Amino acid sequence: MTFPWLKGHGTENDFVLLPDHDGTVHGNLDADFVADLCDRHRGIGADGVMRVIASAALGTLPVEWGTDAEWFMDYRNADGSVSEMCGNGIRVFALHLAQEGLVDADHPIPIGTRDGVKSVTITGGIISVDMGTPEILETSKVGVDNHAWEAQHIDTGNPHAVVFVDRLSDAGTLIDEPEYDQDTYPNGVNIEFVERVGAQHVAMRVHERGSGETRSCGTGACAAGVAAALADESDKPVTYQVDVPGGTVHVTWTDDNHMILAGPAVIVARGNMEWLA
Numbered sequence: 702m703t704f705p706w707l708k709g710h711g712t713e714n715d716f717v718l719l720p721d722h723d724g725t726v727h728g729n730l731d732a733d734f735v736a737d738l739c740d741r742h743r744g745i746g747a748d749g750v751m752r753v754i755a756s757a758a759l760g761t762l763p764v765e766w767g768t769d770a771e772w773f774m775d776y777r778n779a780d781g782s783v784s785e786m787c788g789n790g791i792r793v794f795a796l797h798l799a800q801e802g803l804v805d806a807d808h809p810i811p812i813g814t815r816d817g818v819k820s821v822t823i824t825g826g827i828i829s830v831d832m833g834t835p836e837i838l839e840t841s842k843v844g845v846d847n848h849a850w851e852a853q854h855i856d857t858g859n860p861h862a863v864v865f866v867d868r869l870s871d872a873g874t875l876i877d878e879p880e881y882d883q884d885t886y887p888n889g890v891n892i893e894f895v896e897r898v899g900a901q902h903v904a905m906r907v908h909e910r911g912s913g914e915t916r917s918c919g920t921g922a923c924a925a926g927v928a929a930a931l932a933d934e935s936d937k938p939v940t941y942q943v944d945v946p947g948g949t950v951h952v953t954w955t956d957d958n959h960m961i962l963a964g965p966a967v968i969v970a971r972g973n974m975e976w977l978a
Contacts, residue, residue, distance in 0.1 A: 702726075703975045707797060708745060709968040711789030711828075713916035713947025717747045718797055718968075724758035732781025737978050739779040744978075748915045750777045751790050753797065756813050767818035770811040772798060778911030786816035786858030788919015789950075792828040792966040795821035800968065816858035829963040832857060832920065835927045835954075843892055844880035845873045852881070852892070853928045857960060859910075860890045861924035865932070869896045869906050875914035893921045895929065903929050904944040916947030923960045926952030 704726050707718040717738055721727045727734075730752055738744040752775035759775075762768055774794045776787050791812055799806035810821045820831045836856035843852040843864050848871070852862035862881055866872065872879070872894040879892050889910035896904045905925045907918040926941035940953040950964035 703973055705973050706745070706971065707968055708747070708970040709793040709797065709966065710947070711792045711917065711919065711966040712945055712950060712964055714787075714789040714918060714945075715747050715916075716787075716790050716793055717745050717750045718753055718794070719750060720753045722753065722755050722758065724754050727752060730775065730777065732777070734976075734978075735777045735781040736779065745974075748779055748909070748912045749784070749787060749790060751775065751787070751794050752777075753794065762813070765817060766815055767813055770813035770818045772803070773813035776814070778909070779913070780911040782911045783815070784859060784911065786814050786819075786832075786920055788830060788832055788858075788921075788923060788962045789917055789964070789966070790919070791819055791821060791830050792919070792962075792964065793968070795823065795828060795830070796966045797968060799823055814858070826965055827963055828966050829961055830919075832923050832960040832962050834958045835923065835960055837927070837931070839885070841882040841885045842880075845871070845875075849880075853924075853931070854885060855924040855927055857920045857923040857927070859920045860886055860888070861893060861921055862886070862890050863893045863895060863924050863928040865928075866894050866896055869894055869904060872906050872908075875906065875908045878910075878913075879908055891918060891921050891924075893918070893925050893928075895925045897929070898942075898944065901929075901933075901935070901940065902942045902944075906946065917945040917950070919950065919962050919964075922950050923952050923962055927954055927960065930954050 838854040922943040
């Protein structure tokens, strides 16, 4: 089949965007097709795929997804599995909508996700998204190479286990998925290894479920910022700088318990593909 596509990234967390406004191009978005598309040797290569689809084309949406957004971010991990939310991806998604004139970029842009409707604001080269409220849960254990740490379980639209380490290199290669408590995370988990850099400033590496180590993770940066603020007993509102291998984002935990993720996003390529696989 032949279809349009775009490639973009937010702090080098990269995505293939598939415009499919009425849902007639990609059907149910086959998981094997997504995995092939994301493969860096056999496809375009990406950490995930976002189908750009009108919310109305999906029919009656679950109440928890929200119903007051014209556009829906149908996000899939690199292995083809469905994910609830992507903080870097939604910034790229919003930039695409703005560049195509599909939304009014002078006002906050509502975008539907499986974690509810998110509001995105574009100010120059910085794109901010209200990620909603964090769910702070129990602690668990994470292990790498026979070393175990206590991890803070924080849900920021996706489940996260946040570990504080002396050095980011303590996480090892992250080629293999770290060990984690599967009873706590029956659907898998994103695991953040966080090193303190300075006051309200941390650095992070992440192993994302379904994708492996990525250059950045927006929901993970939010989880890292919230976990650091909890450990520091910081008063809200508070903003943490989060350095990731692909750049820097800022996470603000507001006094009304919302997380605002701010950082850059770019579209780097576009075209029409004749898929032969």
